[in-house]
Amino acid sequence: MCGIAGFLGLNGGTIERRLIEKMTDCLQHRGPNDRGILLIDPEKGLFERLRNPEDPSRLTDAPVALGHRRLSILDLSSHASQPMGEKEAGVWLVFNGEIYNFIELREELKENGYRFHTTSDTEVVLKAYLAWGTDCFAKFNGMWALAIYDHRVRKMILSRDRFGKKPLYYVRVPGGVLFSSEIKSLLKHSAVSREPDLVRIINYAGRHYRYVDIDDRSFFREISQFPKACHGHVRPDGSFHTQRYWSLLPQDPLLDAEHSEDEIVAEFRSLLHSAVTLRLRSDVPVACMLSGGMDSTSITSLAAQVNPDFTAFSGVTGTGYYDESKYIDAVVGKTGIRSCYVRPRPAEVLPTLKEMLLRHDEPVCTVTWLSLFLIAKEISSAEIPVILTGHGGDELLAGYWDHYHHFFYDLRSAGKDDSAEYQAWLRNHRRDPDEYRREKKYVEDLQKDHSLEVRRFSQYLSALSPELQSSIEEPNFDAPFRDSLRRRCWLELLYETVPPVLRAEDRNTMAFSIEARVPFLDYRLAEFCFRLPIEYKIRNGLGKWILREAMRGVLPEKVRTRKDKTGFNAPLDEWIRNDLRKPLEEMIARHSYVNQSIYSQKAVKALFRRHLAGENHYMFFWQYINLNFWAETFLER
Known part of the structure; x- marks a missing residue:
């Protein structure tokens, strides 16, 4: 895990050594263990690799530059430092992430005659590219954002992992293209504008966080994200020619007639165990983030089977519904691992959020990430550089409340009676029968008009300023799955919920030089889960049925x-009515960019009064506070 930065000159453009060093060094939190700069002049055939700021160089500027900050995880020696290259071939690499199947790939490459000088996955990436070209990316099981300069074809090749776990941003500047792991690095260039992207702001401020990542924009208009599951190279005009190397598309379903129930559960268990085991490969200590839910408890328990010398870090942010300690303690007691609790307090919310935004560069999706930021800080104090998390399980295995109603619809559409599942759902979750009737109509209407799901999460568009309301665009999704539950899970996995989660997790953990690994997002497991019959996801009125079966005895x-679900949540609605009331009142009263250009100040005041009176608008105010702090930090300068 690391931070990368780079530049490719176009039409004679160059970058100063001093600037690529600034871009790289502001990523030190992502890689505190080592630093490397590579300056390349292709016409002169000069390749100068620099480790320290005082290193002499014949080049004060260069048409091609690569920068790297290293967090040492595999092969801690200096031999695995970056940029790493094959001088004879003229191929150089900067790489952020981990390739978990690097051992197997290294053996395959050795059989093809390649020799290795390190035990790092970085060298495997380099040799894999030399052996297979851009076809290598489909062979990787891992998370990555990387850049390869191939002098043989004079191209800068970028690639990003299947789910976009590792960030990669780029921007066109006079004379070339800049790229980096973080936006703050790109902003070191004086030509990069801080102008906000209004479409992104509209989707964040008015539509819940679900529609922030429907495209490759950032919160800055000129800065874009390199697309996930793609590789590409820079064209002469500064645009990218990209090619997708992986897609999650419908495959032949797993049928009960061909596989027994026990066989399907066993295959799921084997894939999940493999995903966890691969992600325990490390030359430094590994820990886990543990809530009381099914996903993180499963990951933690499987990891403890492989490595009992293990620590779990948990956050408890309140009492009652918000306190999952009884479930956490049960897992700790069964596995025998060590545990550590972090207990965020209301007084920490605003100062911690300000600190987070300096690390995130963009507004944060939910209050969950405040708790996880504080947990990451505690993990850093324990000097543990790698953690496992349970993200992705809800989207793969139908873990959200609305998934039940899509499930009921699919049962009816298949000519099956949903009454038994409906009754089990009522018993298990004590839901209102009116909810079933209301959601039944919604899901049926949704099949005729998919824009309903966008409008469902757009309840705060009316609180935006008149100028922004006139710029509203309707997001449009073309999902390859026709059945309702699979379509909903696919949208959440690739666009709505997982992308903002992965972005927030990367910034939270890398702020403290920690690598986060996500076993549920092993692509093999994702493909398998989307082949499952829906009854393996929801059964007897409970979601994640196959995970529950696979974890029997574990x-x-x-x-x-x-039966209930909490996660790393916090009682923000209560905090707003109490500890945060006064600072929020002051924020709403300010004559600020956010109050004048993003929101209608009158509408915000009305929502605040309604929240104080008992309605729950905590999500709106979380995003409102975020945008205020973000604007103060990056725009109001």
Whole structure:
């Protein structure tokens, strides 16, 4: 795990050594263990690699530059430092991430005659590109954002992992293209504008966080994200020619007639165990983030089977509904691992959020990430550089409340009776029958008009300023799955919920030089889960049925059979009515960019009064506070 930066000159453009060093060094938190700069003049055949700011160089500027900050995880020696290259071939690499199947790929490359001088996955990436070209990316099981300069074809090639776990931003500047792991690095160039992207702001401020990542924009108009699951190279005009190397598309379903139920559960268990085991490969200590839910408890328990010398870090942000300590303690007791609790307080919310935005560069999707930021800080204090997390399980295995209603619809559409599942759902979750009737109509209407799901999460568009309301665009999705539950999970996995989660997790953990690994997002497991019949996801009125079955004997029964859902949440609605009330009142009263250009100040005041009176608009105010702090930090300068 690292930070990368680079430049490719176009039409004679160059970058100063001093600037690429600034871009790279502001990523030190992502890689505190080592630093490397490579300056390339293709016409002169000069390749100068620099480790320290005082290193002499014949080049004060260069048409091609690569920068790297290293967080040492695999092969801690200096031999695995970057930029790493094959001088004879003229191919150089900067790489952020981990390739978990690097051992297997290295053996395959050795059989093809390639020799290795390190035990790092970085060298495997380099040799894989030399052996297979851009076809290598489809062979990787991991997370990555990388740049390869290939002098043989005079191209800068970028690539990003299947789910976009590792960030990669780029911007066109006079004379070339800049790229980096973080936006703050690109802003070191004086020509990069801080002008906000209004479409991104509209989707964040008015539509919940679900529609922020429907495209490759950032919160800065000129800065874009390199697309996930793609590789590409820079064209002469500064645009990218990209090619997708992986897509999550419909495959032949797993049928009960061909596979027994026990076989399907066993295959799922094997894939999940493999995903966890691969992500424990490390030359430094590994820990886990543990809530009381099914996903993180499953990952933690499987990891503890492989490595009992393990620590779990958890956050408890309140009492009652928000306190999952009884489930966490049950897992700790069964596995015998060590545990550590972090307990965020209301007084920490605003100062912590200000600190987070300096690390994130963009507004944060939910209050969950404040708790996880504080947990990451605690993990850093324990000097543990790698953690496992449970993200992705809800999207793969139908873990959200609305998934039940899409499931009921699919049962009816298949000519099956949903009454038994409906009754089990009522018993298990104590839901209102009116909700079933209301959601039944919504899901049926949704099949005729998919824009309904966008409008469902657009309840705060009316609180935006008149100028922004006139710029509203309707997002449009073309999902390859026709059945309702699979379509909903696919949208959440690739666009709505997982992308902002991965972005927030990367910034939270890398702020403290920690690498986060996500076993549920092993592409093999994702492909398998989207082949499952829906009854393997929801059964007997409970979601994640196949995970519950696979974890028999592994999880404590009180966790495995748990019916409610909390996660790393916080009682922000209560905090707004109490500890945060006064600072929020002052923020709403300010004559600020956010109050004048993004929101209608009158509408915000009305929502605040309604929240104080008992309605729950905590999500709106979380995003409102975020945009205020973000604007103060990056725009109001």
